[in-house]
Structure formats: C-alpha cells, structure tokens
Amino acid sequence: MIPRPPHAGIIAALDTGSPQRAEALAEALAPHVGCLKLGLEYFVANGPAAIARIAARAPIFLDLKFHDIPNTVAGAVRSACALRPAMLTIHAAGGPAMVEAARRAAEEAGPDRPAILAVTVLTSTDAATLASTGISGGPAQQVLRLARLALDAGADGLVCSPREVPMIRAAHGAGPLLVVPGIRPAGSAADDQSRIATPEETADAGADWLVIGRPITAAPDPAAAAAAIAGSLRR
Numbered sequence: 001m002i003p004r005p006p007h008a009g010i011i012a013a014l015d016t017g018s019p020q021r022a023e024a025l026a027e028a029l030a031p032h033v034g035c036l037k038l039g040l041e042y043f044v045a046n047g048p049a050a051i052a053r054i055a056a057r058a059p060i061f062l063d064l065k066f067h068d069i070p071n072t073v074a075g076a077v078r079s080a081c082a083l084r085p086a087m088l089t090i091h092a093a094g095g096p097a098m099v100e101a102a103r104r105a106a107e108e109a110g111p112d113r114p115a116i117l118a119v120t121v122l123t124s125t126d127a128a129t130l131a132s133t134g135i136s137g138g139p140a141q142q143v144l145r146l147a148r149l150a151l152d153a154g155a156d157g158l159v160c161s162p163r164e165v166p167m168i169r170a171a172h173g174a175g176p177l178l179v180v181p182g183i184r185p186a187g188s189a190a191d192d193q194s195r196i197a198t199p200e201e202t203a204d205a206g207a208d209w210l211v212i213g214r215p216i217t218a219a220p221d222p223a224a225a226a227a228a229i230a231g232s233l234r235r
C-alpha cells in the first residue's frame with residue numbers, strides 16, 4: 001500500500017478523456033505531487049490499457065467509485081487490482097457487505113494491494129441536495145454514519161470533504177487514511193463543489209491526501225500551480 005505522506009500530500013486529478021492531455025499533465029505534475037488520480041472520464045474513454053502510461057510517472061489513484069452488489073464489486077476490485085493502483089474507491093453507501101467484499105478482494109492482491117477508500121458524501125453535495133435524496137440531518141451527520149459503517153467493514157480510508165476531517169479524526173483517530181477533495185486555494189472558483197476549504201486549512205485539519213483537479217489542471221501553468229500549493233503545504 002502507498003505510504004502515508006509525512007505531511008499532507010497532493011493527488012492531482014487528471015479529469016480528461018484525452019490520453020495526450022493526461023500524459024502531458026502527468027509529465028508536468030509528477031515532480032510536484034505524490035499521486036495522480038484517474039477517474040471515470042479517462043477510464044471510459046481509454047480503457048484499462050491506458051492506465052499504465054500514466055502509472056509510469058507516479059502512483060495511481062483509480063477513482064471509479066464502485067457501487068453494486070457485493071459479488072460484482074468484488075469482481076471489479078479484482079480486475080482493478082491487475083492495474084496495480086495505489087488506491088481504489090467504492091461508495092460507502094453500498095453497505096457493509098459490499099465494503100467487506102471489496103476489502104477481501106483487494107487482499108487477494110497481496111501486500112502491494114491498493115488501499116480501499118470509501119466515499120462518504122460527495123463534496124458537491126450540500127444539505128439541500130442530500131435532503132432531496134431522502135437523507136435529513138445534513139452532510140456531517142451522514143458522513144459520520146457512513147465513515148463508521150465503512151471502517152467497521154474494513155475500508156482502509158475515507159473520501160470526505162475538508163469540513164468533516166476534524167470530526168472523523170475525533171471519532172476514529174489517526175488510523176484511517178483521509179483523502180480529501182473539495183480543495184480550493186483562496187480566491188479560486190468553487191465550480192460544482194459545495195463543501196470546500198483551502199489546501200492549508202485541509203492539511204491543518206488532519207487530511208492525509210488533498211485531491212486537487214481544476215485549480216491545478218485549468219491553471220495557465222499547471223506545474224507552477226501544483227508547485228505553489230505544495231510549497232504552501234510545506235510551510
């Protein structure tokens with residue numbers, strides 16, 4: 001499994017369907033970040049074989065957010081493990097049996113298996129959106145509920161927003177790997193994200209990894225943007 005970074009590390013989200021653009025970003029960003037995230041846009045457009053070209057640059061976080069019956073998720077995790085990612089995502093809302101099946105399937109890959117991260121409540125979701133799906137009480141309460149479910153069922157870590165990091169640490173300690181999107185440097189646009197904080201606030205709250213996409217990839221000079229954020233985290 002990928003070692004925990006000594007201070008909060010950066011995962012750059014390469015959200016593109018273009019293999020040329022992904023490879024150019026990977027080359028430019030690899031010296032400044034600890035991991036590269038490939039998600040549905042890249043995977044659906046280019047397939048599993050295209051993962052290796054990016055994986056040659058840095059460890060890969062394969063963010064496909066599996067959510068299905070336990071047997072299907074276990075099979076998907078087995079297939080994903082063949083691509084040797086450092087981290088994989090599943091949805092905690094799939095329930096304990098699904099999370100446990102994912103963990104067991106990952107363990108079949110041996111000591112170099114990926115970390116299984118359970119997505120709690122998407123960072124684009126605000127209280128009103130969550131309520132519209134039938135869940136009252138707000139994102140924080142739901143994140144805590146799903147965090148407990150996922151960790152009890154064997155998840156190695158969680159995906160949550162910066163806002164929930166302190167309460168997850170208070171409830172579960174330093175053990176779970178906390179991988180946190182919804183990062184916006186001061187003054188940058190929120191885009192479609194709802195529960196956000198700056199890189200410095202998120203690191204101070206206790207996140208292990210900060211997932212950052214557009215603030216880096218849409219910058220005029222992505223490498224300079226990544227280097228600036230990495231520098232602010234070291235300070």
Ligand SMILES: O=c1ccn([C@@H]2O[C@H](COP(=O)(O)O)[C@@H](O)[C@H]2O)c(=O)[nH]1
Nearest residue numbers: 013015121122123181182211212213214
């Ligand atoms: O709750 C979640 C889970 C995953 N993501 C992913 O992180 C990046 C964020 O990109 P930005 O451009 O920095 O908004 C993106 O790939 C999402 O799929 C998330 O945002 N929230």
